Every structure is written in structure tokens, then in C-alpha cells.
Amino acid sequence: MAQITLSGVGHTYGKANSDEGWALDPLDLVWENGNTYALLGPSGCGKTTMLNIISGLVKPTRGRILFDTRDVTNMPTARRNIAQVFQFPVIYGSMSVHDNLAFPLVCRKWPRDRIEQKVTEVAEVLDLGRGLRKPARSFTAAEKQLISLGRALVREDVAALLMDEPLTVIDPQFKFLLRRKLREITERFRLTVVYVTHDQNEAMTFANEVVVMNQGRVVQRASPEQLFEYPRTAYVGYFIGSPAMNFLPAGTDGGSLVFAGSKLRSGYDAATLPPGKLEIGVRAEYVEFVSEPSENTLAAKVTGVLNQGSIRVVTLLVAGEPAKVSITRGQPVPSGDVLVRLPADKIRVYVDGELATPAS
Amino acid sequence: MSLIAEHLTLEVDRVRHLDDVSFTLKRGRLHTLIGRTLAGKTTLLRTIAGLQRLDDGTLDLDGRPFHGRPVWERDVAMVYEEFINYPHLTVLDNVAFPLRRRGVGRDAARERARAALERVSLTGFDDRRPAQLSGGQQQRVALARALVRNADVLLLDEPLANLDYKLREQMREEFRSLFSDQGGSVVLYTTTDPAEAMILGDVVLVMHEGRLIQVGPPDEVVDRPATTAVAGIVNDPPMNIVDGAIEDGTVRIGGMLSLPPAAHMRGLTPGRYRFGLRAMELGLGSEDDVKGAVTFSEVSGSETFLHVETGFGPLVLQIEGVHSFALDTSVPVMVDPERLFVFGPDDRLVAYPNTETGRPWRRSR
Numbered sequence: 001m002a003q004i005t006l007s008g009v010g011h012t013y014g015k016a017n018s019d020e021g022w023a024l025d026p027l028d029l030v031w032e033n034g035n036t037y038a039l040l041g042p043s044g045c046g047k048t049t050m051l052n053i054i055s056g057l058v059k060p061t062r063g064r065i066l067f068d069t070r071d072v073t074n075m076p077t078a079r080r081n082i083a084q085v086f087q088f089p090v091i092y093g094s095m096s097v098h099d100n101l102a103f104p105l106v107c108r109k110w111p112r113d114r115i116e117q118k119v120t121e122v123a124e125v126l127d128l129g130r131g132l133r134k135p136a137r138s139f140t141a142a143e144k145q146l147i148s149l150g151r152a153l154v155r156e157d158v159a160a161l162l163m164d165e166p167l168t169v170i171d172p173q174f175k176f177l178l179r180r181k182l183r184e185i186t187e188r189f190r191l192t193v194v195y196v197t198h199d200q201n202e203a204m205t206f207a208n209e210v211v212v213m214n215q216g217r218v219v220q221r222a223s224p225e226q227l228f229e230y231p232r233t234a235y236v237g238y239f240i241g242s243p244a245m246n247f248l249p250a251g252t253d254g255g256s257l258v259f260a261g262s263k264l265r266s267g268y269d270a271a272t273l274p275p276g277k278l279e280i281g282v283r284a285e286y287v288e289f290v291s292e293p294s295e296n297t298l299a300a301k302v303t304g305v306l307n308q309g310s311i312r313v314v315t316l317l318v319a320g321e322p323a324k325v326s327i328t329r330g331q332p333v334p335s336g337d338v339l340v341r342l343p344a345d346k347i348r349v350y351v352d353g354e355l356a357t358p359a360s
Numbered sequence: 361m362s363l364i365a366e367h368l369t370l371e372v373d374r375v376r377h378l379d380d381v382s383f384t385l386k387r388g389r390l391h392t393l394i395g396r397t398l399a400g401k402t403t404l405l406r407t408i409a410g411l412q413r414l415d416d417g418t419l420d421l422d423g424r425p426f427h428g429r430p431v432w433e434r435d436v437a438m439v440y441e442e443f444i445n446y447p448h449l450t451v452l453d454n455v456a457f458p459l460r461r462r463g464v465g466r467d468a469a470r471e472r473a474r475a476a477l478e479r480v481s482l483t484g485f486d487d488r489r490p491a492q493l494s495g496g497q498q499q500r501v502a503l504a505r506a507l508v509r510n511a512d513v514l515l516l517d518e519p520l521a522n523l524d525y526k527l528r529e530q531m532r533e534e535f536r537s538l539f540s541d542q543g544g545s546v547v548l549y550t551t552t553d554p555a556e557a558m559i560l561g562d563v564v565l566v567m568h569e570g571r572l573i574q575v576g577p578p579d580e581v582v583d584r585p586a587t588t589a590v591a592g593i594v595n596d597p598p599m600n601i602v603d604g605a606i607e608d609g610t611v612r613i614g615g616m617l618s619l620p621p622a623a624h625m626r627g628l629t630p631g632r633y634r635f636g637l638r639a640m641e642l643g644l645g646s647e648d649d650v651k652g653a654v655t656f657s658e659v660s661g662s663e664t665f666l667h668v669e670t671g672f673g674p675l676v677l678q679i680e681g682v683h684s685f686a687l688d689t690s691v692p693v694m695v696d697p698e699r700l701f702v703f704g705p706d707d708r709l710v711a712y713p714n715t716e717t718g719r720p721w722r723r724s725r
Contacts, residue, residue: 042524043495141397171396171552176597176676180656180667199525205658205665224659225682239526285662306533307578308555309594310640310678328640329582330715 001192002067002159004031004054009063011049024049025216026062031160033068036186036193038203041213042239047196050213051162054194055082067159083152083161087168089144091151093137097128100136101150108155122150125185142174146181153189160192167202179206200240204228212236234279234353243284243313246323247350250278257349260319264296266347269359276352284313286346287325290339297341302334316340361387361422363513363546368407368417377403379570381417385546385563390539392561393550394593400570401550405515408548409436421512421546434513437506441518443498445490445505451477452486455504462509476508477501479538496527507538516549520556532556554596558582566590583715588707591636597665599701600637600675606630611697614672617650622697624711633710636701639665639678645694652693654685668693 010026024046031037031054039047052058053065056077064073072080092100101119110118123129126146131139136147145166152161166182167175183206186193197203203210204224212220212227220232231237237245248259252270256263259280266280290297298318306313312333314325318340325340327333349356368381377400385391395401406412408419410431419427426434437458445454455473460466477483480500490498499519506514520528536559539547551557557564558578566574566581574586585591591599604613607630611619621628644666652668652675659665659682666677668691675693685691702711 042526176665179658183656183658201525201660204660228662242529244526244529283662306536307558309558309578309582309596310554310638 001033001190002070003033004160004192004194005066006030006050006053007064007066009053009060009065011046011053011058011060011062022046022216024053024060027218029211029218031192031194033192034190036183036191036206036208037195038207038210039194039196039213040198040200040203040210040239042198045213046216047213048164051164051194051196054160055084055162056080081155081157081159083149083155083158085145085148085152085161085163085166087165089141089148089169091136091144091147094135096133097123097136097139097147097150098132100147101128101154104151104155118154122153125153125188126150126181140174141169141171142178145170145178149182149185153185158191160194161186163193163195165197165199166195167197167199175202182206200242204240212239214239228283230348230355231281232355234281234350237281237348237350241283241285243324243326245281245283245348246287248280248282248318248321248323250280250349252278257347260298260321262298264342264347265344266349267345267358268347268349268356270349272359273349273356274351279350279353280342281348281350281355282342282346284324284326286343287323288341288343289325289327289334290341293339294341296344296347297339300338300340302336302338305333363408363426364420365408366418366420368404368419369415370403370407370412371415376570378407378414378417381570381572383565383572383575385548387544387546389547389562390536390560391546391548391563391565392557393548393565393567394552394554394557395550395567396552396593399567401567402517403570404567405438405517405548405550408513409438409515410434435509435511436513436515437509437511438515439499439502439506439517439519441521443490443495443502443522445498445501447490450487450489451482451493451501454490454501455508458505458509472508473504476504479507480504481534496523496531499523499531510544512545514545514547516547518550518552520551528556532559535560554594557594564594566593568593579715584709584712585636585701586709588634588636588703591701591703595638597639597676597678600639600642600673601703602635602637602672602675603632604635604672605632611635611700613695614670616671617695619695619697619700622700622713624714625697625700625702628702628711632705634703634705634707636703637675637695637699639676641696641699642675642677642679643694643696644677644679645692647692649692649694651690654687654689654691656687657683657685659684666691 006029008026010022011024012022041047049058053060064071098119101122102115105115123132170178195206210224210227211218214235220236227240231240234247251258253263255269255271257266257270300316300318302314303317304315311326311328316323363385366382368378370378393401403412407414452470452473455476456469459469459472480503482497482500490501520531549560561578564578564581565572568589574581574590581594588601602613606628611621613635652670655669656667657664664679664683666679668675668677699713704710
């Protein structure tokens with residue numbers, strides 16, 4: 001396993017130095033040895049470009065890539081010792097699971113008993129031991145993904161494991177199991193993992209650290225908890241969390257935040273905020289329905305309820321602004337005119353879409 | 361006015377793809393069909409569209425036989441998982457195409473196509489080609505083309521499956537209002553995602569191994585799952601199922617856990633049962649509670665999914681807040697008998713928690 005360093009790496013699919021714009025804005029980024037990362041963003045944000053630069057499938061327009069201290073910028077994919085798992089399982093369908101796992105080792109001309117030992121070990125970790133002699137095509141999509149992963153794990157010189165939306169073809173009911181298995185394996189093998197996904201839930205549950213990308217840029221790099229609680233930009237607040245973070249236009253009155261004529265207590269000193277468009281960000285999970293007015297309560301009108309099975313999302317108009325509140329199944333479903341409270345410690349302030357610094 | 365299926369059956373290579381499937385789909389209602397991959401969802405849609413032969417069974421539309429009609433005589437519009445459009449036609453002509461084929465004049469067809477594009481919130485792209493659009497926009501074009509005809513039957517086969525997560529979230533909310541305008545059609549929408557099925561469906565049909573195993577409003581399939589299979593399919597994560605018994609006036613689970621029976625279990629005869637526990641209704645308890653060893657913990661935003669191995673099987677707990685647990689940590693698991701679903705040894709539901717008096721078991725607010 002290696003630490004991967006991107007130094008001034010940028011890429012454009014157009015001509016270099018033209019005005020086509022960057023698919024990946026030049027950046028410096030370090031992927032630490034043995035850590036698990038998710039690279040998260042919508043289609044076209046540059047995350048696959050970033051992955052392909054690490055694996056060597058794309059040579060960046062500028063910058064250098066280091067595996068530990070070794071410069072691999074001009075090294076072809078085959079020599080980088082990268083293990084990859086793609087959206088769709090890549091297996092030899094007619095070959096047995098055993099032969100699939102053994103294949104990379106046979107190609108490397110390992111002695112037979114060493115191959116057997118390694119294949120048995122990896123198959124056991126992947127829970128594929130019982131079906132070793134069966135043809136790979138007879139397995140479920142989730143198991144086929146594990147076989148693909150197994151072919152990567154048998155090698156002992158792997159620099160990093162790159163996964164590009166590996167759960168795309170897996171049923172939701174099995175995603176949970178496969179995600180757990182992947183996590184177990186990456187922890188056990190102490191792999192440096194970069195996991196590309198557009199699904200925030202996958203990213204947040206899988207990775208120690210999430211790198212959020214949008215329009216060719218890294219917009220935030222943080223732990224899942226930090227991303228949820230303190231999105232650095234309004235975009236991250238929208239993209240992380242389901243439903244998205246609520247944003248309400250705000251003003252100030254001295255040191256207080258003001259929304260729709262009401263002063264709100266928060267962790268911010270409004271007098272010291274930089275000039276710009278002010279918005280309050282608050283998570284749908286933290287807005288509370290209350291029966292009596294008190295600090296930070298606002299009048300609202302329920303406009304609808306989305307039943308999502310385990311939770312319900314109540315849509316509201318608060319002083320004409322749309323907002324959402326999520327409640328668990330079993331909590332009473334409010335209707336008509338209601339009171340909601342925004343807990344002071346859960347209020348975030350955004351100035352021109354950037355998270356402001358709270359008062360110390 | 362409805363589409364009625366009776367005893368639809370199809371066997372291929374001695375595998376039952378459709379196993380005695382019967383249902384009634386009313387016009388003007390949105391029906392979601394939820395099931396895992398290979399449950400038979402797509403086969404069922406293809407059967408309705410006339411693309412798939414049947415071994416047995418009948419389809420009637422508004423009281424007239426439907427299953428014998430060839431594809432071209434069935435007024436069925438279909439949207440697929442893949443974004444399928446005519447690459448050589450503009451967005452506007454893509455949507456106008458089915459009308460033109462039915463002999464509507466060019467100007468009238470384009471006018472109706474414009475209205476359909478407006479309904480799917482895709483205006484200003486009339487002259488683009490599909491390849492110049494994003495995935496979400498391409499799927500809107502396919503959807504507009506399906507909507508423009510006001511077909512008798514509108515079939516949607518996992519139309520959001522290939523879209524970005526965030527876009528999917530946005531579109532499933534839009535669809536809710538979009539289809540509520542589709543008053544005249546029978547609408548059937550397939551998905552593997554519980555949240556999507558519940559948000560969109562007036563009626564949810566649950567399919568498993570070629571059979572319809574429950575049909576009902578979203579609240580009904582979630583709060584009263586007919587079998588353990590339904591409980592697995594409509595909950596994410598799937599409902600935990602553990603084996604136990606009711607004996608001597610006590611609920612016993614795996615010989616480890618003894619609980620007083622809740623009111624909803626009154627009247628159950630002593631014997632073996634299977635108990636269902638939703639991940640979100642399990643909590644971390646106190647010293648006195650049954651212990652489990654943490655096999656895995658995952659954090660998702662404000663919640664933690666805790667996988668725990670207990671003496672009576674593996675459980676998944678969904679607990680509020682961000683917690684980290686080392687592997688093999690022993691944790692107390694709180695099981696509230698009031699929240700237990702009870703299934704017979706045959707996996708059929710025999711008792712369920714009362715949702716009317718359901719108390720908030722988490723998030724004291």
C-alpha cells in the first residue's frame with residue numbers, strides 16, 4: 001500500500017491552455033496510506049477523471065502523481081499495481097471462482113502451492129469458499145463483485161484499491177451486506193481505498209473521509225459527521241443529507257440573526273459577519289415541532305407529507321419560504337398551522353453560499 | 361375503469377417467472393411495484409405491453425380482453441431504465457413522434473409535445489438532440505414522449521435507477537405531482553427502492569420470486585407486512601427477523617431474551633414464532649439488556665448503523681447520532697416488545713404493533 005500524492009494535478013479534455021475549462025481544476029491532494037476515502041459528487045463533477053488519473057488511464061494535462069516518493073506520472077496503468085473494481089463485475093464467466101482468483105497469480109508465474117494457499121485465504125475472507133469450483137457466472141451480482149475484488153486482493157503488491165461505483169448493479173437489500181463486506185476487507189487488509197460514488201449514503205457509510213467534488217473542484221474534505229454538521233458551502237449542504245439542508249434568507253439586527261422579523265439565537269455574532277447574501281442553514285432532522293412558542297420558534301404551514309417508509313418528510317412554508325422536516329414513523333404527523341423551533345446550536349450561517357465562522 | 365390481471369403464469373426452463381399473478385389496477389391511481397432484481401417485475405410489465413407470451417392467465421382492460429391483442433393494438437406507453445430516445449430527432453420531434461405516427465398533424469403534434477415537455481420541466485431544449493442533454497434531461501424526454509399520448513396504460517420500469525442519487529431524490533418528488541395529473545391512464549411503476557415505492561405509490565404491489573405477495577397502500581405494507589419476505593423488501597435496512605417462542609406468558613427469543621408480551625400479542629397461542637424488529641426501533645439499552653458483539657459500525661450523516669451479533673442471530677440497529685465502536689465491543693441491545701412484529705413459523709404475519717398509539721420511541725423532542 002502506498003500514500004498517493006497529487007501535486008498540481010489538473011486535467012482538461014480539450015487542448016491544453018485553451019479556454020475549454022478544466023474537467024479537473026489543478027489541485028494538490030494527498031491520499032494517506034491505509035485510509036478509506038470516498039470521492040463524492042454528481043455526474044460530470046470530475047471524480048472519474050480523478051480516479052483515472054490515479055490509475056493511469058488518463059495522463060493529466062499538468063502536475064505530477066507520486067506513489068509514496070516514486071513519480072508515476074508517466075507510468076502505464078499495468079505497472080502501477082492498482083487494483084480496480086468497476087460498476088459492472090469483470091469476471092471470466094466460464095471459469096470457476098477458483099480459477100478467476102488464481103488467474104492474476106498464474107500470469108505472474110507463482111508456484112502452484114503458493115497460489116492454492118492465497119486463493120483459499122482470499123476466498124475465505126470473501127465467503128466464497130464453498131463455491132470455489134462453480135463457474136463464476138452462476139453467482140449473484142453481489143458475489144460477482146466480490147470475485148472481481150478477490151482477483152485484486154490475491155496480489156500482494158497492490159498500491160491502492162480503486163472502486164468506481166461498485167454497488168450500481170446491486171439490489172438495495174444486498175448493498176448493505178456488500179458494503180459491510182467491503183469495509184471488513186479494507187480494514188483487514190489495511191488498504192488505501194478510493195471509492196467513487198454519487199450516492200451520499202454510500203460515501204458516508206463507507207469512508208473515513210469524504211472528498212466532495214463539484215464542477216471539477218474539491219469543495220470539502222471531511223469526516224462524514226463533519227460534512228453533515230458543518231457543510232462548508234450551501235452546495236455541500238444540499239448534496240449531503242436526505243432531504244437536503246434547509247436554507248432560509250436571513251438578515252441581521254445588531255448582533256442577532258433575523259428571519260421574517262423574528263430574532264434568532266445562534267452561535268454566531270451577526271455584527272461580525274462579512275457582507276453578502278445571508279442564509280440560515282438548518283437540517284431537516286433538527287427542526288422540531290413544538291406546541292408552545294419559545295426561543296427560536298416560527299409559525300409555519302404544513303403543505304404536504306412524503307411517506308418514505310421508515311421516515312416521513314413534512315414539507316412546510318415558513319413565512320413563505322419552503323422547508324422540510326423529517327420525522328420518524330410513529331411520531332404524530334402534523335397538519336395545518338404549526339409551530340417549529342430551530343435549535344440555536346444547529347443553526348449554520350452562510351454568506352454568499354459559504355459557511356461563516358461562528359463566534360468563539 | 362381498470363386493468364385486471366388474473367392468474368398470469370409464465371414458466372421458462374422450469375423456472376416460474378410469473379406465478380399465478382392477479383391484480384386490479386385502477387385508472388388515475390399510481391401503482392408502484394417493488395421487488396428485488398429478478399423478482400419478475402420487468403417480465404410483468406412486458407406481459408402487459410404484449411412483448412411477452414403467457415402460459416396462462418388473462419388481462420382485461422375496462423372489461424374487454426387485452427391479453428390477446430398484438431402489441432400495436434395495445435395503447436401502452438413504456439419508459440425504461442436506460443434512457444431511450446431517437447438520436448436523430450430533436451427533443452421536440454422525439455416527443456411529437458408517437459402522435460405523428462398516429463396521424464396527428466405536425467403543428468398540432470408539436471404543440472402537444474411542447475405541453476408535455478413543460479410538464480416534465482424541460483423547456484428551452486426543443487431543438488437539441490438527446491446526446492446533447494444530461495442523463496436526467498434525456499430521461500425527461502423519454503417520459504414526455506410516454507405522457508404525450510395519454511395512453512391507456514403507462515408503464516415505467518425503474519426509470520430513475522440510472523440517475524444520480526440527488527437527482528433521483530428530486531425527480532421522485534416531482535413524479536408524485538406529475539402522475540397525479542395523469543388521470544386517465546393506468547400507471548404502473550417498478551422500483552427496488554422502498555422510499556421511492558412509498559413516496560410515489562397510492563398502491564404498492566410487492567413482488568417476490570414471481571409472485572405478488574402483498575398489495576396495499578404504503579402505510580399498510582410498511583406497518584402490516586404480510587410475510588417476513590415483505591418485511592425484508594419494504595424496509596431499508598431490511599427488517600431483522602429472529603426466531604423465538606411465546607410460552608408461559610413470556611416472549612422468549614433464542615433462549616436468551618425474555619420479554620413480557622405486549623398488548624398486540626394477546627390472544628396468540630403459545631408456540632414457536634418469528635419476531636420482526638425494525639433497525640430503527642432497536643436501541644442501545646442498559647446493563648440489564650441482552651448483550652451483543654459489534655461486528656461492524658457504519659456512520660451515515662446523523663445516524664449510525666450498528667451490526668451486532670447476538671446469541672440469537674445478527675441484528676442491525678439504526679441509532680441516532682454518530683458513534684464509533686471497536687469491533688467485538690459488547691453492547692446492550694434494547695428490544696421493546698411493543699414494537700415487535702410477530703410472524704408464524706410459516707412466515708405469515710400474526711400480530712403487529714399498534715401504529716395509531718405508536719409512541720415516539722426515539723428522538724425525544
